[in-house]
Amino acid sequence: MSFTKSSVLKDQATHYCPGCGHGIAHRIVAEVIEELDIREKVIATAPVGCAVLLYDYFNCDIIECAHGRSPAAATAIKRVRPENIVFTYQGDGDLAAIGMAETIHTANRGENITVIFINNAIYGMTGGQMAPTTLIGQKSTTSPAGRDANNEGPPIRICELLSSLDGVTYLERVSVSSAKDVIRAKKAVKKAFTNQIEGKGYSLVEILSMCPTDWKLSPKHSVDFVNKEMKEAFPLGVFKDLTSS
Numbered sequence: 001m002s003f004t005k006s007s008v009l010k011d012q013a014t015h016y017c018p019g020c021g022h023g024i025a026h027r028i029v030a031e032v033i034e035e036l037d038i039r040e041k042v043i044a045t046a047p048v049g050c051a052v053l054l055y056d057y058f059n060c061d062i063i064e065c066a067h068g069r070s071p072a073a074a075t076a077i078k079r080v081r082p083e084n085i086v087f088t089y090q091g092d093g094d095l096a097a098i099g100m101a102e103t104i105h106t107a108n109r110g111e112n113i114t115v116i117f118i119n120n121a122i123y124g125m126t127g128g129q130m131a132p133t134t135l136i137g138q139k140s141t142t143s144p145a146g147r148d149a150n151n152e153g154p155p156i157r158i159c160e161l162l163s164s165l166d167g168v169t170y171l172e173r174v175s176v177s178s179a180k181d182v183i184r185a186k187k188a189v190k191k192a193f194t195n196q197i198e199g200k201g202y203s204l205v206e207i208l209s210m211c212p213t214d215w216k217l218s219p220k221h222s223v224d225f226v227n228k229e230m231k232e233a234f235p236l237g238v239f240k241d242l243t244s245s
């Protein structure tokens, strides 16, 4: 079998650094949209962060949102055009820092949207500042001695945090740091889109993802960092699934 690129991705080289997880996450989302045959119906929101140029890469309708405001914009789009399939694509700075209020209230309202959350434990685009998901001891430009729970608090686990909200239908944390993980991640993303198609409500997939540039690690060591350190701090798994009950 020969590998072909999904038609949901444009013929456009990305600007992502070597070893970055965003490209893998893009491919997973694109393949799912193609397999579900929903491209014509999809409206995505692009974040502010390294994936800001999402609209250059995906062959579907995309609106650019102010930093962190994707859930509010997605809420409006889905309510006005319920026949469309709406997804947000957000980094940890976008979703869990500046956009935390939008994230919590959108989840709590149980909006029928799909959220793709890329957790790379750092602010990638702006040069490596600490994110809400930065690990204890992890160095960043704003925690040069390593994150200290006494000063900065421990990392925020979004799936665990949102799991207490009644409005939430489906939460799963996956990774793109091995072939097996990528297969699992695609299943989760497909379920999150299928839930929306079936009108089941708010679904979020958290994807642990590599940022070699701002972690100052090689691509190979970045994969090791996800597989060892990140998976320990952010265990993979399904945190809520009301679709099977």
Ligand SMILES: Cc1ncc(C[n+]2csc(CCOP(=O)(O)OP(=O)(O)O)c2C)c(N)n1
Residues within 6 Å of the ligand: 048, 049, 050, 051, 067, 090, 091, 092, 093, 094, 095, 098, 118, 120, 122, 123, 124, 125, 126, 131
């Ligand atoms: C209102 C506003 N505040 C701050 C910024 C600066 N800014 C741009 S991207 C970013 C963080 C990006 O990190 P993340 O969301 O984790 O995405 P990543 O780049 O890691 O994929 C920040 C703080 C901005 N563009 N707009």
Ligand code: SF4
Residues within 6 Å of the ligand: 015, 016, 017, 019, 020, 021, 022, 050, 120, 124, 125, 210, 211, 212, 213, 214
């Ligand atoms: S800075 Fe990090 S998140 Fe941004 S493109 Fe480079 S590796 Fe990816």
